[in-house]
Amino acid sequence: MRHLISPLDFSVEELDKLLDLANDIENNPDKYAEACKRKKLATCFYEPSTRTRLSFEAAMLNLGGSVLGFAGADSSSAAKGESVSDTIRVISSYADICAIRHPKEGAALVAASKSDIPVINAGDGGHQHPTQTLTDLLTIRSLKGRLDNITIGLCGDLKFGRTVHSLIHALVRYENVKFVLISPEELRVPEYIREDVLKAHGIEYKEVERLEDAIGELDALYMTRVQRERFFNEEDYIRLKDFYVLNKAKMEMAKEDMLVLHPLPRVNEIAVEVDEDPRAVYFKQAQYGVYVRMALILTLLGIEV
């Protein structure tokens, strides 16, 4: 039985197939409207989430299936001390597929090892969030037409941002992808990403501190939030924070077809004035998140339409 625990669980070929399916769903939604009739998705969310859970639920409802589940550990048996292993064994007899979010790293892997139904990792603490990575890949591929031969800028908190790490892992498997890593010194990508992922794959990359210095060469810009509490002192935060705010003035320096992505929620790192720019695709990205989750549910359930 197939699960999705890490963004690298699918080979490049399998990923291509999944993204093709997502695009077909986008173009022919009616064809898939009853594909999961009488199937049930359990959403087991041990910590709060709005977008991810609703995206999963929307995906299953679009496929004609139903959803059940809980949101928040307080309303689940975890509050009574039940283990993840026991919970998933029980859920296995209620639903056909399960999406799990849990604050502890590795929880989804534990669930998968005890489950009789496919398990999708919907986020395990600061560790992995593979469906966000699939969403990012589908967005870039659909709007750029390719995942190879691109220069992608990753901007903001590159140290703690799990979506950034997963995206780097996934993109190094494609030909001629260049990375521009834009962050303050304190929030550079961890050493293991530079050594074990970028250098190990012979990937071209550079690190810069100011977004203005790099924005002109990018095919896609992936923005993340720079949080005040990540800085060692207030002075550095004040000095650097504006470097990482994308506004109209900075967009004027960018290529005409550069994409702006963001995993959301956005706080103030992208000025609202940018939303009207056709290159701002972060809300479209949320829509692609539903398509890719629909494709994922069908793939893991082995349903062909």
Added chain:
Amino acid sequence: MLNISGIHEGFVLDHIQAGMSLQIYHDLKLDKLDCTVAIIKNARSNKMGKKDIIKVECPVEALDLDILGFIDHNITVNVIQGDRIVEKKVLSLPTEVTNVIKCKNPRCITSIEQELDQVFQLTDPLKEVYRCKYCEEKYINPARRKTK
């Protein structure tokens, strides 16, 4: 010079990094065995300068080589039967170790899930890096030879 007699049946762990023998004694749970154990510290060695040696008189199947390979795969294991060395076992880095080390990441599922095995997998044989199967927390064996 201190003399410790040979053993009739059992094993001799040679070329232990000086100072590591007591840790190995505990990790191999030799304290649980009801047999003769000799720990020789700081013996002279041409190759290593100083080394530790452990001699254990017991059936050889009592030894978990996987754990020993994880602790230090450069240790030589001499198997003794009828007062003679009958085999020199080569240790290798195990690809996976279960319940030998504990994940120190407080955010790891192993910190709360009942009776979940602590599993570490070898991810970089060259640098001898192990990572927790669940959260990928890095573990580098402190007993790793410093000369490498």
